[in-house]
Amino acid sequence: MYQRISRKYFVEEKMKLIKLLLVSISLIFFAWMSPVQASPLAQVPTPPPQVQESETSPTALIRELAREYKPSGNLNYDRAKDQMFGIIDNKAGTVTDIYGGFSIRLTGDGDPSQQADRLGQNTEHVWPQSKGADKGNARADLHHLLPSRKDINSDRGNKPFSEIEDSSTEKWFRDDVRLSTIPSSKIDEFSESAFSRFEPREEVKGNIARAMFYFNTIYSDRANAVDPNYFKQQRQTLCQWNKQDPPDTAEIERSHAIAKFQGNENPFVLDATLAERTYCNS
Secondary structure (H helix, E strand, C coil): CHHHHHHHHHHHHHHHHHHHHHHHHHHHHHHHHCCCCCCCCCCCCCCCHHHHHHHCCHHHHHHHHHHHHCCCCCCCHHHHHHHHHHHHCCECCEEECCCCCCEEECCCCCCHHHHHHHCCEEEEECCCHHHCCCCHHHHHCHHHEEEEEHHHHHHHCCCCECCCCHHHCCEEEECCEEECCCCCCCHHHCEEECCCCEECCHHHHHHHHHHHHHHHHHCHHHHHHHCCCCCCCCHHHHHHHHHHCCCCHHHHHHHHHHHHHHCCCCHHHHCCCHHHHHCCCC
């Protein structure tokens, strides 16, 4: 009895092993023949290269920046000027103009922009009012407004930014000085003006370029409606300035301070690569 049971047991076990082996072979063969079906967790293929390039094209990126970084509400020009002279560009009571480095001391009493005006400074629109920055948010956006010595602001007007040969420069501005001849020293600290061009001092050229990139991105419709060639004729020069004078701590902190007031940053200050990826890659 014992022997018959043992023999039957081993026969049954042998048959089970044979069936298991056959099933395993079938599964392996099926997986080998159908690798995609056998992998239900296979990753989704990445988009074609041409789609990725299209999504990050300069034009698409500019549109995305305009959507993401436009001011969150309606801006008021008078409030913006007071904010600029009273807080954003006020360093312990001192405000320094962008083009000449001319400083004034505000007492903190009364309207700061009016007090600045009496002391010889007013508000420079880096993108000129006559070229599309004459009303609405375009006029009051602090990312392209800066303190300026009044006579320099007037002289710059709507002249496009450019490099100017020293021999062609008609006026030189530094601190409270205006010269009609080439300076004998500290020449890089002077802004220069010619008949139809304006060159800011070396230290702030990148700041000016990034303010221009910002305006042309956020307010492109207004800019192009007035003069579609205005930015184009300056683009290469601005790209050069952006590269040679990258954002420093003061410029980044200024963008942060403006964001607290009007709700948006200047992305070209926050990310130094944006200019190359939008306006300066051709």
